[in-house]
Amino acid sequence: MKVVVCVKQIPDPADPGALDPETNTLKRDTKLILDESDSYGVEMALQLVDAAGDGEVHLVSMAANNEVGGLRTALAMGASSATIVSDDALGGSDALGTSKVLAAAIARQEPDLVLAGTESSDGYTGVVPEQVAELMGLPSVTFAKSISIEGGEAKIQRQTEAGYDDVECPLPVVVSVTAGVVEPRYPSFKGIMAAKSKPVDELDLDALGIDAAQVGWAGAGQEIVAVDEAPAREAGEVIEDDGDAHERIVAFLDDLKIL
């Protein structure tokens, strides 16, 4: 079984992001790491390939300058190989532009299953997996909280507003997984060393046969017209609990007349 996992490499969330004042897009000049949201997809893929008895996990990512910092982490977890798509024309790509690139790169792998996180931790549009599926002409199931493969069919528990749905779908299918679906493994030392020599295919738009006018700024079909500081919520009083903080809370609730 061949599983392709979409992997986004993002600036370290511990190092707060900023918008480039010239272009109003996320600054991406810092070192990139594996988006934690995607580590669940990588782990799920590794477990499904294990359960299937044979197969491999291939990663697909889009980033500037053939950045592979985050991909190496996922390779160290156990993925076999990766594709990185980079092209100067990709700057400013929106979700749809990104999906066109990912779909073309994924299709080359002829996967049985495509996994992705439900949304990235930085852009959080949450529409890319479903767009990729539509572009590839595949079915999709989003918000999966568990996946098993039986007899060429995926059995998925999909989170809903009210609870969950049991969903069945023949392969190939695109599935987005929620955080917490599995516990991502830490790369072992052996895994980290092995990752350095795993194959990473570098592609550009020409190689994928994508017209530059469909992606990047040119293809985004939208324009950021304003960036403003949001009105900050003012912090109130902060007290230390020395045994009677609960009385202050009760008094606060009393003042609001909600008790």
Place this chain on the structure above:
Amino acid sequence: MGLDKIWVFGEGDGDDVATITLEMLAKARELADTVEVFMAGDGDDYAEELGEHGADAVYATGDLDGAMQGVAVASAVAAAIESGDADAPNAFLLGTSQDGRDVAARLSVKLDTPVITNVVDLELDGDHLIGSEPVFGGTVDVKTKNTSGKSGIFLVRPKSFVAEGVGGAEADVEDLDVPEAGTTGAARVVERFAEESDGPKLDEANIVVSGGRGLGQQEAFAMIEELAKNLGGAAGASRAIVDAGWVPYSSQVGQTGKVVKPDVYIAAGISGATQHLVGMKGSKNIIAINKDPEAPIFAVADLGVVGDVHKVLPKLIEALSNR
């Protein structure tokens, strides 16, 4: 002066129309002369309530027999526009729900038009709609204009607008034919499960008490539930303890999960990650209890208590139950 027509994605919540749908209808009425709803399921079940909230018509697919809404609704809408059965609206508004995202994503590919996501406000600029989206945990507002020359698709976050009935007549119900989707439509829901909970619904409660990793262990969540019950409110959770499997996803407050705007929000043992703040910082009053005086939650709290939840909560519960 406004747009000619907006289509709002309709969702049901049992026998009622989902609140997010009614919220979008209220805003759409301000922006466009004609507001119509498109949805999966039986339009007759919802036509009265949708009409009351200003929808002029409801385009409904009928029972999908387990098919996923993303494929079915998006292909039905695209086909209706292509065949001329329906005139393309100036914009589509969909709620940021599981199905809303699926439909928006599929529709954007079919119409080759961008999706503007996480919208919390909408305004007109001539014939263009501009969406406002919070980024970086709500510290920065970005305004995005659809310049594609095609109908824009906007994914709207819950609680962005206030639902309000306008006493409209029952909406006309029109069929939205779902084309045969082939392999793309192969996913099928075989069974649905609802997680039952007592008390008010999390996203509608006037008081919400949420717990996070600072509780230390799953058993401690019972304190959160007890306090919520004492206050007549609902219990919520941070993503950290939902991921850890302590409580179901339906309790999650945050970017993923529920957006809540209660009169009082009590955050116990929650540090206040961006993911969480986006879901609750619209609350009228926020009380935070956390051991770490540097926790970001204190920056949005009206009353912050630097202390151990295991000491403060039991005393608070006792004090309230004595009243």
